[in-house]
Amino acid sequence: MIQSMTGFGKAVCELSNKKIHVEIKSLNSKQLDLNAKMPNLYREKELELRNLIAASLQRGKVELNINVENLTSEKNVQLNEPVITNYYQQLTKLAHQLNDNNNSDYLRIAMSLPDTLKVEQNELDENEWAQIIEHTNMAIEAIQQFRRQEGDSLEADIKRRASKIGELLQQVEPLEKLRVEKIKTRIKDNLNEVIDKSKIDENRFEQELIFYIEKLDISEEKVRLSNHIKYFYETIQEDQPVGKKLGFITQEMGREINTLGSKANDAEMQRIVIQMKDELEKIKEQVLNIL
Structure with missing residues:
Protein backbone atom coordinates (compact mmCIF):
# COMPACT_ATOMS: atom_id res chain seq x y z
CA MET A 1 0.00 0.00 0.00
CA GLU A 74 5.19 25.61 38.01
CA LYS A 75 7.96 28.17 37.94
CA ASN A 76 9.59 29.49 41.08
CA VAL A 77 11.08 32.87 40.16
CA GLN A 78 13.65 34.34 42.57
CA LEU A 79 15.98 37.31 42.51
CA ASN A 80 19.59 36.35 41.86
CA GLU A 81 20.96 38.51 44.67
CA PRO A 82 24.71 37.92 44.18
CA VAL A 83 24.48 38.88 40.51
CA ILE A 84 22.35 41.97 41.19
CA THR A 85 24.71 43.08 43.98
CA ASN A 86 27.73 42.68 41.73
CA TYR A 87 26.08 44.68 38.94
CA TYR A 88 25.09 47.45 41.38
CA GLN A 89 28.57 47.71 42.90
CA GLN A 90 30.23 47.89 39.51
CA LEU A 91 27.82 50.57 38.29
CA THR A 92 28.33 52.65 41.46
CA LYS A 93 32.11 52.35 41.22
CA LEU A 94 32.08 53.33 37.53
CA ALA A 95 29.87 56.34 38.22
CA HIS A 96 32.24 57.49 40.98
CA GLN A 97 35.27 57.15 38.66
CA LEU A 98 33.52 59.19 35.98
CA ASN A 99 32.35 61.82 38.49
CA ASP A 100 28.75 61.10 37.56
CA ASN A 101 26.63 62.93 40.10
CA ASN A 102 23.28 62.45 38.36
CA ASN A 103 22.13 60.01 41.04
CA SER A 104 21.13 57.47 38.39
CA ASP A 105 18.86 54.59 39.37
CA TYR A 106 21.60 51.94 39.39
CA LEU A 107 19.29 49.27 40.81
CA ARG A 108 16.86 49.65 37.91
CA ILE A 109 19.75 49.44 35.43
CA ALA A 110 21.17 46.38 37.20
CA MET A 111 17.78 44.60 37.09
CA SER A 112 17.66 45.01 33.30
CA LEU A 113 20.94 43.13 32.83
CA PRO A 114 21.16 39.36 32.16
CA ASP A 115 20.75 36.64 34.80
CA THR A 116 19.19 38.81 37.48
CA LEU A 117 16.32 36.36 37.88
CA LYS A 118 16.56 32.69 38.72
CA VAL A 119 13.86 30.38 37.38
CA GLU A 120 13.64 26.99 39.00
CA GLN A 121 11.56 24.35 37.25
CA ASN A 122 10.20 21.13 38.61
CA GLU A 123 11.84 17.83 37.68
CA ARG A 148 -2.43 6.45 3.81
CA GLN A 149 -5.32 8.59 2.59
CA GLU A 150 -2.96 10.77 0.57
CA GLY A 151 -1.29 7.59 -0.70
CA ASP A 152 -4.60 6.29 -2.06
CA SER A 153 -4.96 9.45 -4.15
CA LEU A 154 -1.36 9.24 -5.36
CA GLU A 155 -1.77 5.57 -6.27
CA ALA A 156 -4.90 6.21 -8.32
CA ASP A 157 -3.20 9.04 -10.19
CA ILE A 158 0.08 7.29 -11.05
CA LYS A 159 -1.73 4.10 -12.05
CA ARG A 160 -3.91 6.08 -14.44
CA ARG A 161 -0.88 7.78 -15.97
CA ALA A 162 1.11 4.54 -16.27
CA SER A 163 -1.92 2.98 -17.98
CA LYS A 164 -2.02 5.93 -20.38
CA ILE A 165 1.64 5.34 -21.30
CA GLY A 166 0.77 1.70 -22.01
CA GLU A 167 -2.13 2.78 -24.24
CA LEU A 168 0.11 5.19 -26.13
CA LEU A 169 2.65 2.40 -26.62
CA GLN A 170 -0.06 0.33 -28.29
CA GLN A 171 -0.74 3.21 -30.68
CA VAL A 172 2.85 2.94 -31.93
CA GLU A 173 2.25 -0.58 -33.34
CA PRO A 174 0.21 0.32 -36.46
CA LEU A 175 2.56 3.19 -37.28
CA GLU A 176 5.67 1.02 -37.53
CA LYS A 177 5.09 -0.58 -40.94
CA LEU A 178 3.91 2.69 -42.42
CA ARG A 179 7.00 4.38 -40.97
CA VAL A 180 9.38 1.88 -42.64
CA GLU A 181 7.66 2.32 -46.00
CA LYS A 182 7.81 6.10 -45.64
CA ILE A 183 11.55 5.94 -44.88
CA LYS A 184 12.22 3.70 -47.87
CA THR A 185 10.29 5.96 -50.21
CA ARG A 186 11.92 9.13 -48.86
CA ILE A 187 15.46 7.77 -49.20
CA LYS A 188 14.77 6.44 -52.70
CA ASP A 189 13.28 9.71 -53.89
CA ASN A 190 16.17 11.72 -52.44
CA LEU A 191 18.69 9.38 -54.05
CA ASN A 192 16.99 9.62 -57.45
CA GLU A 193 17.30 13.38 -57.30
CA VAL A 194 21.10 13.28 -57.18
CA ILE A 195 21.97 10.00 -58.96
CA ASP A 196 20.72 8.54 -62.21
CA LYS A 197 18.37 5.65 -61.39
CA SER A 198 20.13 3.38 -63.91
CA LYS A 199 23.40 3.75 -61.99
CA ILE A 200 21.95 2.57 -58.66
CA ASP A 201 22.89 -0.96 -57.61
CA GLU A 202 19.54 -2.20 -56.33
CA ASN A 203 21.04 -5.08 -54.31
CA ARG A 204 23.53 -2.80 -52.59
CA PHE A 205 20.80 -0.23 -52.07
CA GLU A 206 18.54 -2.82 -50.37
CA GLN A 207 21.40 -3.98 -48.14
CA GLU A 208 22.21 -0.45 -47.03
CA LEU A 209 18.52 0.28 -46.53
CA ILE A 210 18.05 -2.80 -44.36
CA PHE A 211 21.11 -1.82 -42.29
CA TYR A 212 19.75 1.70 -41.87
CA ILE A 213 16.24 0.56 -40.94
CA GLU A 214 17.63 -1.92 -38.39
CA LYS A 215 19.17 1.04 -36.57
CA LEU A 216 15.71 2.53 -36.33
CA ASP A 217 14.08 -0.68 -35.09
CA ILE A 218 12.22 -0.09 -31.82
CA SER A 219 11.15 -3.65 -30.99
CA GLU A 220 13.48 -3.97 -27.98
CA GLU A 221 12.49 -0.56 -26.62
CA LYS A 222 8.81 -1.46 -26.82
CA VAL A 223 9.33 -4.75 -25.00
CA ARG A 224 11.45 -3.14 -22.27
CA LEU A 225 9.03 -0.26 -21.77
CA SER A 226 6.12 -2.70 -21.55
CA ASN A 227 8.03 -4.74 -18.94
CA HIS A 228 8.87 -1.61 -16.95
CA ILE A 229 5.18 -0.63 -16.86
CA LYS A 230 4.27 -4.13 -15.64
CA TYR A 231 6.98 -3.98 -12.96
CA PHE A 232 5.73 -0.52 -11.96
CA TYR A 233 2.27 -1.97 -11.23
CA GLU A 234 3.74 -4.92 -9.32
CA THR A 235 5.87 -2.64 -7.17
CA ILE A 236 2.89 -0.47 -6.21
CA GLN A 237 1.27 -3.53 -4.61
CA GLU A 238 4.25 -4.30 -2.34
CA ASP A 239 3.56 -3.96 1.37
CA GLN A 240 6.58 -1.78 2.15
CA PRO A 241 7.90 1.71 1.30
CA VAL A 242 8.29 1.77 -2.50
CA GLY A 243 8.91 5.45 -3.30
CA LYS A 244 12.61 5.09 -4.13
CA LYS A 245 12.01 1.89 -6.10
CA LEU A 246 9.29 3.53 -8.18
CA GLY A 247 11.68 6.40 -8.80
CA PHE A 248 14.26 4.01 -10.27
CA ILE A 249 11.63 2.34 -12.46
CA THR A 250 10.46 5.68 -13.85
CA GLN A 251 14.07 6.49 -14.76
CA GLU A 252 14.24 3.28 -16.79
CA MET A 253 10.90 4.05 -18.41
CA GLY A 254 12.24 7.47 -19.35
CA ARG A 255 15.29 5.94 -21.05
CA GLU A 256 13.15 3.71 -23.25
CA ILE A 257 10.75 6.53 -24.15
CA ASN A 258 13.67 8.81 -25.05
CA THR A 259 15.16 6.09 -27.28
CA LEU A 260 11.78 5.61 -28.95
CA GLY A 261 11.77 9.32 -29.69
CA SER A 262 15.28 9.38 -31.10
CA LYS A 263 14.54 6.41 -33.36
CA ALA A 264 11.01 7.44 -34.37
CA ASN A 265 11.92 9.39 -37.52
CA ASP A 266 8.17 9.95 -37.92
CA ALA A 267 6.03 12.94 -36.97
CA GLU A 268 3.08 10.92 -35.70
CA MET A 269 5.27 8.68 -33.53
CA GLN A 270 7.07 11.74 -32.18
CA ARG A 271 3.69 13.15 -31.13
CA ILE A 272 2.92 9.94 -29.22
CA VAL A 273 6.37 9.97 -27.58
CA ILE A 274 5.80 13.56 -26.39
CA GLN A 275 2.53 12.48 -24.79
CA MET A 276 4.35 9.61 -23.06
CA LYS A 277 6.99 12.00 -21.73
CA ASP A 278 4.30 14.34 -20.42
CA GLU A 279 2.59 11.52 -18.49
CA LEU A 280 5.92 10.22 -17.17
CA GLU A 281 6.98 13.64 -15.87
CA LYS A 282 3.73 13.89 -13.92
CA ILE A 283 4.34 10.40 -12.49
CA LYS A 284 7.85 11.45 -11.42
CA GLU A 285 6.48 14.50 -9.61
CA GLN A 286 4.03 12.32 -7.69
CA VAL A 287 6.62 9.61 -6.90
CA LEU A 288 8.78 12.22 -5.13
CA ASN A 289 6.08 12.39 -2.45
CA ILE A 290 5.70 8.62 -1.99
CA LEU A 291 7.21 6.95 1.08
Missing part, protein backbone atom coordinates in the same frame (compact mmCIF):
# COMPACT_ATOMS: atom_id res chain seq x y z
CA ILE A 2 1.36 3.38 -1.02
CA GLN A 3 1.82 6.09 1.60
CA SER A 4 2.45 9.77 1.02
CA MET A 5 5.25 11.55 2.88
CA THR A 6 2.93 14.51 3.44
CA GLY A 7 0.86 14.36 6.58
CA PHE A 8 -0.27 15.91 9.85
CA GLY A 9 -1.11 14.36 13.21
CA LYS A 10 -2.08 15.85 16.55
CA ALA A 11 -2.88 14.64 20.07
CA VAL A 12 -3.73 16.59 23.22
CA CYS A 13 -2.80 15.30 26.67
CA GLU A 14 -4.70 16.81 29.61
CA LEU A 15 -3.06 16.50 33.03
CA SER A 16 -4.20 17.95 36.35
CA ASN A 17 -1.96 21.02 36.06
CA LYS A 18 -1.23 21.35 32.33
CA LYS A 19 -2.37 20.62 28.81
CA ILE A 20 0.25 19.22 26.41
CA HIS A 21 -0.19 19.53 22.64
CA VAL A 22 1.80 17.08 20.49
CA GLU A 23 1.85 17.90 16.77
CA ILE A 24 3.72 16.11 13.97
CA LYS A 25 3.78 17.25 10.36
CA SER A 26 5.82 15.98 7.43
CA LEU A 27 6.71 16.85 3.86
CA ASN A 28 8.63 14.90 1.23
CA SER A 29 12.39 14.42 1.56
CA LYS A 30 14.96 11.91 0.27
CA GLN A 31 15.84 10.88 3.83
CA LEU A 32 14.41 11.36 7.32
CA ASP A 33 14.99 14.97 8.34
CA LEU A 34 13.55 15.40 11.85
CA ASN A 35 13.32 18.73 13.65
CA ALA A 36 12.02 18.69 17.25
CA LYS A 37 10.75 21.68 19.19
CA MET A 38 9.87 21.15 22.85
CA PRO A 39 10.26 22.72 26.31
CA ASN A 40 13.69 22.38 27.92
CA LEU A 41 12.14 20.15 30.58
CA TYR A 42 11.81 17.35 28.01
CA ARG A 43 15.14 17.78 26.22
CA GLU A 44 16.84 14.98 28.14
CA LYS A 45 14.29 12.57 26.60
CA GLU A 46 14.49 13.94 23.05
CA LEU A 47 16.44 10.98 21.64
CA GLU A 48 13.70 8.59 22.77
CA LEU A 49 11.10 10.61 20.84
CA ARG A 50 13.34 10.82 17.77
CA ASN A 51 13.82 7.04 17.70
CA LEU A 52 10.07 6.50 18.13
CA ILE A 53 9.20 8.79 15.20
CA ALA A 54 12.02 7.52 12.97
CA ALA A 55 10.91 3.90 13.38
CA SER A 56 7.34 4.77 12.40
CA LEU A 57 7.62 7.47 9.73
CA GLN A 58 10.93 6.36 8.12
CA ARG A 59 11.26 9.17 5.55
CA GLY A 60 10.25 12.77 5.11
CA LYS A 61 10.98 16.25 6.41
CA VAL A 62 9.32 15.81 9.81
CA GLU A 63 8.64 18.48 12.41
CA LEU A 64 7.67 17.57 15.99
CA ASN A 65 6.17 20.31 18.16
CA ILE A 66 5.38 19.83 21.85
CA ASN A 67 3.66 22.84 23.42
CA VAL A 68 2.71 23.02 27.08
CA GLU A 69 -0.19 25.07 28.36
CA ASN A 70 0.31 25.45 32.11
CA LEU A 71 -2.90 25.59 34.12
CA THR A 72 -0.99 26.45 37.31
CA SER A 73 2.37 28.11 37.82
CA LEU A 124 10.28 15.80 34.89
CA ASP A 125 7.70 13.43 36.27
CA GLU A 126 7.90 9.90 34.83
CA ASN A 127 4.10 9.57 34.74
CA GLU A 128 3.95 12.79 32.75
CA TRP A 129 6.57 11.48 30.33
CA ALA A 130 4.64 8.23 29.89
CA GLN A 131 1.63 10.33 28.88
CA ILE A 132 3.76 12.24 26.35
CA ILE A 133 4.97 8.96 24.82
CA GLU A 134 1.40 7.66 24.61
CA HIS A 135 0.12 10.82 22.94
CA THR A 136 3.11 10.98 20.60
CA ASN A 137 2.10 7.50 19.44
CA MET A 138 -1.43 8.78 18.94
CA ALA A 139 -0.11 11.68 16.83
CA ILE A 140 2.01 9.22 14.82
CA GLU A 141 -1.05 7.05 14.15
CA ALA A 142 -2.97 10.14 13.04
CA ILE A 143 -0.25 11.22 10.62
CA GLN A 144 0.08 7.68 9.28
CA GLN A 145 -3.67 7.61 8.61
CA PHE A 146 -3.30 10.95 6.81
CA ARG A 147 -0.40 9.53 4.78
